[in-house]
Every structure is written in C-alpha cells, then in structure tokens.
Amino acid sequence: MTTTAPGTPPAGRAAAPAAARRPAALRTRKLIPWAFLAPFLGLFVLCFVLPILYAVHQSFLQVRRHGLFGEEGRETVFVGFDNYARALGQDTFIDSIVRVLLFGVVQVPVMLGFALVLALLLESASALWPGFFRALYFMPYGVPGVVASLLWGYLYTPGLSPIIDVAGLVGLEPDLLGPDTVLWSIANIITWLFIGYNMLILIAQLKTIPAELYESARIDGAGPLQIAWRVQIPLIRPALVLTSIFSIIGTLQLFAEPQIISKFTVAIDSAYTPNMAAYTSAFTGNDYNVAAAQSVIVALTAFVLSFGFLWLVDRKDRRR
Template structure:
C-alpha cells in the first residue's frame, strides 16, 4: 500500500504543477450580489430619468416629423398620421413671431447672464474673504430669493412695476425720473431683473462651494508673498473656480432659452408681452391655442437644439483656450 502525499495550495506536486481550484459557488454568488448593489441605488434614478426625460424628448422628436390629417369638416370622416419630413420645422421657422422670440431671448441672455454671474461672483468672493462677518447669515439671506417660486416672484415684481402702486416708481419720480418698466423697450429688462434677483443666490452658492475647496496653504503663501485681496482673487481664486463658472454659465444659457413663467405672468400687467414673446410661450401657444401639436413639437426641438449648440459652443471655446495655454 503506497502512501499519498498532499501538497499545500499553490505548491507543486511531485507529478507537476497543480492548477488552482475554482472558487466555490457561494463565493461567486456573493461577488455577483456585490456587483449589483450600485445598480440598486442607480436603478430608480435611471428609470425615472428615462420615463420623465428621455422618453418625452424622443416622443417630441417623433411628433415633429408627423402630421395628422383629418377628413371632413370636423374630422368626422376619419384621420390618418402621415410622415411630414421637415414640413413642421419649415412652418415653425416660417412664423415671424417665433423667430423674433429666439432673437429676443438671445439678446436677453447676452446681457442678463454676464450681469447675474458677475454679481454672484462678487458676492461669493466677499463672503469667502478673510474679513467677512456672519458669512452664514448673509449666504442664507442672498439665497432666500431662490426659494420664492417664479410665479410668486413675478406677481410681486409685477405690482412693483405698475405706476401708482410701485414705491420704486414713486422714489424715481421724486428725483425727476419716469421709467416705463412695462413699456415696449423696458419690459424685457424688467424680466431680466426678476431672473437676476432670483438666481444670484443660487449661482453664488455654487461658486462658494468651489471656493471652499481651495487649500488654505495657498492663501497663506499669497499673504507671505505680499499679495492683496484683489491679487489673491485674480491669481488664485478665479483660476481655481473656473469649473464652477463654466457650470453656472451653461446652466444660465439653458435657463435663458427656457424662459416662460415670468413673461407669462407679467403679460397680465402689460400689453407689450404677446403670446409668442419667448420660444417656450410660442410653442405653448401653438399647442394649446392653435391645437397644432406637431408644429409645437418642432418649435420645442428647435429650442433644445439651440440650447445644445450654444452650450457646447461655449464649452468648445473654453477648451480651446485651455489647449492654447
């Protein structure tokens, strides 16, 4: 009777190298379960994102390429869905009011976005300066307007723009000024004032969060080198919070093209805001006043593409400057 020898795992047997044994089934099932844990957290978000965001966009794109033809005076003889190609887009861009609304919000964004982000940047730098007192209180105070719903804010500011009710106009009259805040040339900038008032605090918090990631050693080195507050802000803070500035700019560009609630509410205070004052209002009017859902879908897609082009165009310019550096 011959004796058999056992070698330890990983050692070579007298007959040659021994292959590693496979992992037990229980260990493999545990590894699979651990791999599925992240998907359990992300899954609900992906499901809601697909249901509430992706599918509506795809459905709007589908609606923009079809037309519903009705037969009979009131469609009593039936209807059919036909492929319309780019006909809905041609009709949408053929509406002068819709094209004017796009130009109007682009002018709005070219002025309002730099002003709003500039003020948000100044507030963020002041709150994060070494001499700032009660920064938490002032952060909450500046952020408070963002908590006011856009409809409520528009109503409040609407009454402040009406002559006879507005203390702003009363004070301006005392110094000989008579601004027409709801006139044809002033109503757009009255809307810009509402948006700026609401979103300065929101953008300020994003910038403050980025400023807090700057190591304190950099500030200490700047003080040792004799840098003042302006030099510290220009040479240290602004370069390091550039990602936050890019992010807030993109958010503001997209928000500008989505302008809807504020002019819709102010339309009750003035005749200088029509039903197609902004692109979203024009699409809303096409869908629910003219009952032309396909043209409204085409207008929505045009607005989305405009936001996409502007946002990625801005990113391309920023990345191009980084590559040059």
C-alpha cells in the same frame, strides 16, 4: 511521505470550487452599483428620455382632418421636416429666439458677475456674519418664480409701485413695462431670483481651495484683489463654467416670468419667448406637431450653445 485522512478531498479538488465561485462573486459585486442606480435610471428614462423621444416622433407627424369640421375622420401622416419648416417660417417664433439670445448675452454675465463678487466677499477673511448673509442672499431663490413675477409686476405698475413714486420725486418717469424696457424688467426678476443660487455654487467651490495657497500668496505680498484674481477665480473656473451652462439653458427655457408679466402689459405677446410660442401653438392653435417641432428646435439651440461654450472654454485651456 504525506497521508490524507479518509474522506478528505485532495487539495486541488478543494481549490477548484473556490476558484469557480470567485468569478460569480465578482459579477455580483459589479451588479450592486447598478442595483442602486436602477430606480434613478428607471425614472430618468420614464420622465426624461421617453418624453423627448416622443416629442421628436411627434415633430415628424401631422394630423390631417377630412371634412369641413373634421367630421369625416382624421389621419396621422409622416411629413418629414415640414413641421420644422412651418415653425421656422413663423416670424414671431424667430423673433422670440433672437429676443432670448439678446436677453442671455446681457443678463447671464451680469448675474454671474454679481454672484461671483458676492461669493468672493463672503469668503474673504474680513467677512462679517458670512452665514447670515449667505442665507439672506439665497432667500429670493426660495420664492417661486410665479410669486416673484407677481410681486415685481406690481412694483413695475404705475400707481402701485413705490419705485415709480420715488423716481417721480426726482423728476423721472420710468416706463418699466414698455416695449423697450419690459425685457430688462424680466431680466431683473431672473437676476434677483438666481444670484443667490449661483453664489452658493461658487462658494462651495471656493471652500475647496487649500488654506496653504492663501498663506503662500500673502507671504509673496499679494493683496485681496490679487488673491481673488490670481488664486480664487482660476481655481473656481469649473464652477463658473457650470453656472454659465445652467444659465444658458435656463435663458432658453424662459416661460413663467414673461407669462405672468404679460398680465400687466400689452408689450408681451403670446409668442414672446420660444417656450411661450410652443405653448401657444399647442394649446391655442391646437397644432401639437408644430409645437413639438418648436420644442425640439429650442432643445437643439440649447445643446449647440452649451457645447459651443464648452468648446470655447476647452480651446482657451489648451492654448494656455
């Protein structure tokens, strides 16, 4: 027979409050990660989501002024997709989209190809001073795009460029700022800036490959080229996809480099790229609603191309 001391609650009553406290503790623990994420989520919504929603909202509106100079007032009206029709009806805007797509088709594979080769060379067993060369190749990324464009602009200008002077010694007269070549001169600037950045992403992925895989490949008689093709490149496929997506989006965002190079040549007009066309519509034509529509079109194009690329990659993986 058991006895209970006076004033001591039965065991069942003591367990009940403890069991009631457990769900509250679990709920508190689940809220802790959201508390850490709250500052980021707040800034993300404020600086990213809300501006996008505002741009989409503005793309469906139009400001109509009454009177010869708008002295009789103005009103904002809903016009549906009229701004999109006006944007797509501008030949210069369509030409700018085609231009950057051509730019990306050529420049992105070249840039990522160089970045991949550099990453593989620096992570090879026979690489000398890999830390020094990683920093050296990454250094151009530390130069702001505006400064890099100014530097290259002078290197492209006849009479100032040592490149053109040296080419003249062997009988060549390159026109690096001409209508047919200025796009590829800009591509050279972008490639020079971002090879090191993409190289570091690929190197970070290469460092996750276990050393045992390399040893097994060498035991099987694989040489450096076979190891790179059959071991390293397949295993860094996620990093290659990531850098490709970043490069596709960056291509459609091209703005600062052609804007600066336009000061050195007449071959670049105010709507040379989609972002330049939207900027011109907003701050030269004072048509902010059409500029918003152009911005939304550029964003949708980047979305379609990025997810189209991911779909193709996933489709190939499923076939394998």
